Amino acid sequence: xxxxxxxxxxxxxxxxKTATLTCNYTNYSPAYLQWYRQDPxxxxxxxxxxxxxxxxxxxxxxxxxxxxxxxxxxxxxxxSQPADSATYLCAMGGGNKLTFGTGTQLKVEL
Amino acid sequence: xxxxxQSSRYLVKRTGEKVFLECVQDMDHENMFWYRQDPxxxxxxxxxxxDVKMKEKGDIPEGYSVSREKKxxxxxxxxxxxxxxxxxxxxxxxxxxxxxxxQYFGPGTRLTVT
Numbered sequence: 001x002x003x004x005x006x007x008x009x010x011x012x013x014x015x016x017k018t019a020t021l022t023c024n025y026t027n028y029s030p031a032y033l034q035w036y037r038q039d040p041x042x043x044x045x046x047x048x049x050x051x052x053x054x055x056x057x058x059x060x061x062x063x064x065x066x067x068x069x070x071x072x073x074x075x076x077x078x079x080s081q082p083a084d085s086a087t088y089l090c091a092m093g094g095g096n097k098l099t100f101g102t103g104t105q106l107k108v109e110l
Numbered sequence: 111x112x113x114x115x116q117s118s119r120y121l122v123k124r125t126g127e128k129v130f131l132e133c134v135q136d137m138d139h140e141n142m143f144w145y146r147q148d149p150x151x152x153x154x155x156x157x158x159x160x161d162v163k164m165k166e167k168g169d170i171p172e173g174y175s176v177s178r179e180k181k182x183x184x185x186x187x188x189x190x191x192x193x194x195x196x197x198x199x200x201x202x203x204x205x206x207x208x209x210x211x212x213q214y215f216g217p218g219t220r221l222t223v224t
Contacts, residue, residue, distance in 0.1 A: 008150070034212060043114070043200050043215030044153075089153070096141070096160065097168065098213065102152035 002028035004092050006101035013080055014109055021075040021104045023090035028099075030092035033066055033073045038087045038103065047088075048075075080108045113137070114216035116201055122222045129188040131219050133201030140206035142184035143213065144168075144176060146197040153200065159184055160206070191223045 004025045013019050023033065032051045036044035050057045050066045050073065057064045063076040077084050087105045091098040117132035133142065143158040145168075155168030157176040165176050173195060177185040184203075188195055198220050202213040 041218070041220075043202070043218050044213075045215070046212035049212065091153075097155055097158070100145075100153040102150060 002026070002092075002099060004028075004090065004099055004101045006088075006090060006104045008102060008104070010105040010107055012107045012109060015081060017080055019077040019080045019084070019106055019108070021088050021090075021106065023073040023075065023101055025071050025073075025092055028092065029068070032093055033064070034091045034093065034098065035062075035064055035073075035075050036089040036091065036100075038089055040087075044089055077106075080106075082108045082110060084108050114201055114203055114214050116199075116216040116219050118219050119217060120220050120222075122224065123188075123191050124224055125192060127188075127191050127223075129191050129221065129223075131186040131188075131199055131201075131221070133184045133186070133203075133216055134182050135184075135201075135203040135214070136182065137203065137205070137214070138181065139203035139214075140181070141204040142178065143202040143204070144174075144184065144186045145200045145202065146170070146195075147200055147218070148197050156186065191221075193223050195221065196223045197221060 034049045035047045038044040048064045050064045061078045065074045087103040089103040091100045114135045144156045145153040147153045159165045159178040175187045198218050200218045201216040204213045
């Protein structure tokens with residue numbers, strides 16, 4: 001069955017550095033990938049979408065890549081700030097449903 | 111701004127009770143979804159609806175039912191609550207058309223079944 005995996009270990013980085021989160025998928029060829037941010041006790045908030053025919057997408061300090069050969073998406077936050085600390089979820093879709101990863105917790109330290 | 115609201119933030123129910131979770135969106139979205147989120151398992155789709163009175167099973171529909179009588183409202187029903195249904199329940203909505211459109215989530219309802 002289709003599977004989407006994110007690193008379950010928290011990522012700790014220093015303020016100002018670039019955070020890179022990984023999303024891998026198997027047994028599926030998604031038409032697009034989405035990235036969401038989730039703060040504790042709250043619902044996810046959409047950040048970015050990248051389609052299968054796009055290699056890279058940017059929005060302010062955020063960048064997403066999509067490698068269909070490696071079956072992987074990378075999510076980058078440049079010049080990270082403590083306010084970026086949250087859990088980041090990736091989700092893949094190809095129809096009217098999304099399949100979510102379990103998320104990676106990012107902690108940005110001063 | 112899109113607003114998705116859920117009827118309760120926290121709910122405690124007893125085993126065997128019938129539980130109703132309500133979700134309302136104010137953006138005239140055709141599609142609405144119910145997920146549950148558990149540690150280590152991520153968000154899993156329970157049911158979704160693409161129109162009034164229309165519904166489709168998601169990945170884990172057992173023990174749940176849904177109702178969509180009005181476009182803006184989507185209800186999740188636990189027919190006979192069990193302790194393994196203790197979870198965070200999240201409602202989401204999305205516009206129709208291209209399936210890639212983002213989903214807008216409510217704040218979630220943390221349900222505890224004792």
